[in-house]
Amino acid sequence: GAGVSQSPRYKVAxxxxxxxxxxxxxxxxxxxxxxxxALGQGPEFLTYFQNEAQLDKSGLPSDRFFAERPEGSVxxxxxxxxxxxxxxxxxxxxxxxxxxxQGGHEQYxxxxxxxxxx
Amino acid sequence: DQQVKQNSPSLSVQEGRISILxxxxxxxxxxxxxxxxxxxxxxxxxxxxxxxxxxxxEDGRFTVFLNKSAKHLSxxxxxxxxxxxxxxxxxxxxxxxxxxxxxxxTILRVKS
Numbered sequence: 001g002a003g004v005s006q007s008p009r010y011k012v013a014x015x016x017x018x019x020x021x022x023x024x025x026x027x028x029x030x031x032x033x034x035x036x037x038a039l040g041q042g043p044e045f046l047t048y049f050q051n052e053a054q055l056d057k058s059g060l061p062s063d064r065f066f067a068e069r070p071e072g073s074v075x076x077x078x079x080x081x082x083x084x085x086x087x088x089x090x091x092x093x094x095x096x097x098x099x100x101x102q103g104g105h106e107q108y109x110x111x112x113x114x115x116x117x118x
Numbered sequence: 119d120q121q122v123k124q125n126s127p128s129l130s131v132q133e134g135r136i137s138i139l140x141x142x143x144x145x146x147x148x149x150x151x152x153x154x155x156x157x158x159x160x161x162x163x164x165x166x167x168x169x170x171x172x173x174x175x176e177d178g179r180f181t182v183f184l185n186k187s188a189k190h191l192s193x194x195x196x197x198x199x200x201x202x203x204x205x206x207x208x209x210x211x212x213x214x215x216x217x218x219x220x221x222x223x224t225i226l227r228v229k230s
Contacts, residue, residue, distance in 0.1 A: 006161075033216075033218075035220075040222070041222050042124075042207050042220030042221050042222050043162070043218075056216065056217065106167060107164070107218060111159070111161045112161050
């Protein structure tokens with residue numbers, strides 16, 4: 001497909017379970033972002049990759065959150081020992097290139113994974 | 119620390135009229151501003167952007183205006199269509215940064 005895809009679209013986890021959320025970016029897109037969106041709020045930044053390098057993880061809320069992009073394409077966001085406050089939509093976005101001071105700032109989003117922790 | 123604010127949770131407009139969505143920001147280090155549209159159960163879709171060195175950018179029915187001195191931007195949709203009904207997010211990118219900072223969104227309803 002031409003767009004960003006995410007799987008699963010919906011995930012229900014019991015408190016304490018580990019979950020893994022997958023993102024397939026647009027082919028050729030160098031930059032990949034993860035965002036968390038709580039109900040009624042805008043997306044909030046979690047982490048950013050340029051190719052396989054994780055350049056910014058300042059938004060990860062705790063050490064239970066871990067993201068990887070080992071081959072510079074598909075990315076996985078892992079949440080260990082899920083808590084109820086982790087319930088949210090997790091959005092992945094990709095961008096062709098991000099060059100400071102220039103273009104390439106448009107990020108293209110996938111449909112998201114809605115995580116519900118019970 | 120809400121750096122990007124959309125103070126109107128919702129807006130209702132008649133089909134064919136103008137829709138004006140507003141956004142305020144506090145950080146003068148933002149260099150690009152973007153508008154995204156979101157339908158239920160879908161991810162945000164990029165709509166239009168503007169560089170901080172411009173004051174207007176137009177794309178078809180969509181125009182974004184930037185007032186740097188007031189730290190305010192607005193999205194104008196003319197004419198509004200029922201298919202424009204969605205949540206609209208304002209976002210900003212910090213100069214030399216990569217992440218986007220989003221507002222909370224405004225629900226636009228276009229009545230036919």
